[in-house]
């Protein structure tokens with residue numbers, strides 16, 4: 001991929017530039033908790049986005065996407081937003097950097113990725129983080145790493161219509177080989193956890209149902225915010241669901257729709273599960289980790305309502321095969337399940353999942369073996 005990018009860059013713009021990369025991510029547990037001030041447990045993967053970039057001495061960005069085989073050009077003022085979605089990510093990162101007082105001038109770029117799109121592996125965060133990190137280096141802006149992640153998040157909010165949390169961009173920037181990272185999304189404290197579960201592996205199964213986050217995601221967030229507003233009115237000091245407990249939620253249940261209530265309850269349940277998983281990881285109790293993953297899945301499916309028949313089916317197959325843990329990963333509505341599988345049954349499970357999914361839905365899911373890699377970097 002790196003050579004292809006370089007060759008294209010030279011053919012389009014003459015002399016080559018500098019390459020930067022950022023990663024896609026997995027998340028062991030803690031789903032839809034980030035924008036609720038809770039904990040998440042992501043890690044960067046060995047797949048991501050690579051971009052070659054060179055300043056061009058103009059006020060314009062000339063960008064070429066190898067994957068879409070498409071080129072565009074845009075200026076750096078608010079009214080210059082390009083119409084191509086892929087270019088809006090880059091434009092958004094430029095604008096958010098400028099809003100934070102950073103310098104950004106014209107540049108040429110060619111980029112490509114090997115994170116499957118719409119699979120719940122955060123290809124968009126990888127793209128944002130690559131450019132946020134690169135512009136910071138190239139223009140010597142001295143913006144700290146958390147702010148770089150926030151530049152990506154604000155790009156989603158302000159230029160792509162997704163009111164996402166911080167998890168994906170955080171993992172993409174901060175990832176470290178071999179480690180998962182527990183992030184407290186309220187205090188932004190984080191801790192690296194070496195993850196090498198002896199006798200188990202992490203396997204992703206991509207249902208190939210393309211997910212794109214938008215309205216449905218934002219609606220989940222609104223449900224949580226409604227519950228927060230009511231509890232805050234009654235009890236005070238409830239800024240996010242992180243500050244709430246079951247008694248508070250029960251007290252406002254009558255004023256919430258059943259849908260909003262169940263979504264808020266899911267978030268409270270998930271908060272407890274993440275903490276239980278942290279303890280279980282410290283004890284090396286992967287069976288308990290797996291049990292919690294299944295609970296998360298059914299919470300996401302029945303209460304948070306972000307699953308789909310294909311994902312529920314894949315989790316059921318996992319359970320029938322005796323897989324330790326299995327659940328939807330990421331925002332939901334399609335994409336991958338993440339599976340914690342004992343080495344001894346991995347092959348059997350994978351072939352059964354492929355076969356049964358194909359029989360039921362007419363499509364063979366893709367399998368990815370997770371390798372936990374590094375976050376944003378210059379190559």
Ligand code: GLA
Nearest residue numbers: 031032164165166167330331
């Ligand atoms: C998407 C969002 C994240 C997070 C997850 C669900 O990936 O971008 O911020 O909310 O969904 O955990």
